[in-house]
Amino acid sequence: MDYNTLTQIFERFQAHEAEPKGELNHTNAYTLVVAVALSAQSTDVGVNRATHELFKVADTPQKMLDLGEEALIEHIKTIGLYRNKAKNVMKLSRILVDDYGGEVPCSRAALVSLPGVGRKTANVVLNMWWGHPSQAVDTHIFRIGNRTGICPGKDVDAVERAIEDHVPVPFQHHAHHWLILHGRYICKARKPMCQTCIIRDLCPYEDKTQ
Template sequence: MARLPAPLPYQTQVAIFSRLRDANPAPVTELQHQNPYQLLVAVALSAQSTDAGVNRATEDLFDRIHTPQQMLELGQDGLTEAIKTIGLFRQKAQNVIRMSQILVDDYGGQVPSSRAALMSLPGVGRKTANVILNCVFGQPAQAVDTHIFRVCNRTRIAPGRDVDEVERGIEDNIPAEFQQNAHHWLILHGRYICQARRPRCPICPINDLCPYEEKTA
């Protein structure tokens, strides 16, 4: 098995995240929501779908549905119809209804604050749980998606063979002062600058600090 490249030195990490922070001091998720429950639903729906696509599907839904109980009253058929424009909508609707029932029965309709409890919910994996822990409960949890995986390997911020290694690399290598917002900065950087097919290197704010060899002109 090929050895992973070493992560960037500490001072380079500080320089990179200082620039990302200067450009966006208070980053937030692009998934539209009005409360923790809606964010949990939105993140669960976002698997293999874009945030923009989820937002279009939930715009009207979230005007009507604010709680797990209201979701149960809407029912699986009503939810399926509301989210039919996103991928895997039937399975996702089933998961959200089951999840909502558990939240009502076991958590008083509230979103739990532990990773184990979140990951026990239907349709909630580690990435979804980490988004909730970070965005709702202020924990420096790192939700690694395809954008973050790509950026961390290209830049050597946190090289890893899989998302778990990258998550550990972020926790181990990114300075503590940037941990809370690291995954927001990284996902936005991957979404809008360090794109998969053709990274926008000429406008990248960390171009001179990035060791990626195949920079675009």
């Protein structure tokens, strides 16, 4: 896809929603890390439901350690893979207390070294909390990146690079949020809502729905 078309696409996204936000509830960098880590193979709605009460009592690494793993499990047991996620949250909380003075590091390398924190989680935290133009590629972005030609790639790393290499710089900061929301609510996997899509005329997808 050429630069002018990409510019038009992201100008429309920006006009539609100038300041897109992530949908995981959080109050600080730590609760954001925990929420994103819990969201793997789970919905944001489900995670928010589980963390609503959790973050009232454990919004720092030390408070999470004081809460304990079993109590944490009681809060998040409605989330998929909750036992393994609980172990990782406790481990990363211990590392943050022991090695980082209870603060979340603003380095991708440091973040991905934490248990349960992969590159996608790190990129979300870097983008949403520190404003880095990092691109967190999930299944929605991977799908529409290839379907629309905005950021094609054979795997998530390739799609991430495609966003960084081809999306015009002024749109880099919000790019992944615009794409996630577009994939979640409009360009759906089974039946994309092409009839209400704001970039329909710019999208080369051949099997558009009526």
